Amino acid sequence: MLYTIKNCRFGRGVFATKYISKGETILNITGPMITQKQVDQRSDKEAANALQIDDDLYIDFQEPGVLVNHSCNPNTGITKDQFLIAIKDISPEEEMTWDYSTSVDGGWTMPCACEEKNCRKIVKDFTLLPKKIQQKYLEEKIVLSYIIKKLSQ
Ligand SMILES: [Zn+2]
Structure with missing residues (x-):
């Protein structure tokens, strides 16, 4: 395991347990597929866990991935809608973060x-x-x- 879950100022977070090189896969993005309608029926907090992957399709993001917090200066990112990868070298004990804006289109906002x-x-x-x-x-x-698909339209 490259990571462990620990308490942090945002509740829980995902922390490196060893040195991770840029480009390495940290975890897979997994969870059941759900629709926009299912997301709309949720509380705001729960809806925030749904990761949009198409116009009407979301991954109901599960632990541990869903515990990776946002940062405006992230050290990881989601590639191919499937893998959380390191975009910088990460040291043991460092918290892993990704920029939620790389998944947001359609007006959702969150204070940072x-x-x-x-x-x-x-x-x-x-x-x-x-x-x-x-x-x-x-x-x-x-x-x-x-989002890339939309940009190219
Ligand atoms: Zn920020």
């Missing part, structure tokens, strides 16, 4: 308190990110494919 220098204070649609950051994430291939 990641305290990174570049904190955007609010997590929102990928298309609302500064162009430079969009470009970086696209190059790292950590933007969900339904």
Whole structure:
């Protein structure tokens, strides 16, 4: 195992247990597939766990993946809608984070308190990110494919 679940200031988080090199897969994104209607029937908190992968399709994100917190300066990202990979070298004890905006389209927002220098204070649609950051994430291939599909339409 490359990681362990620990308590942190955001509740629980996922922390590296050993050195992880950039590009390494940390965990698989798994969970039952659910529809927009099912997501709409949930509380806001539960709905936030649904990871959109198509217009009407979500992965009901399960632990441990769902416990990976957001950061505006992340060290991991979701590639191929399927794998959480390291986008930087990660040291043991370091918390693993990804930028939730790489999965957001359609108006969902969340306040951010990641305290990174570049904190955007609010997590929102990928298309609302500064162009430079969009470009970086696209190059790292950590933007969900339904968002890329929309961008190319
Ligand atoms: Zn932030």
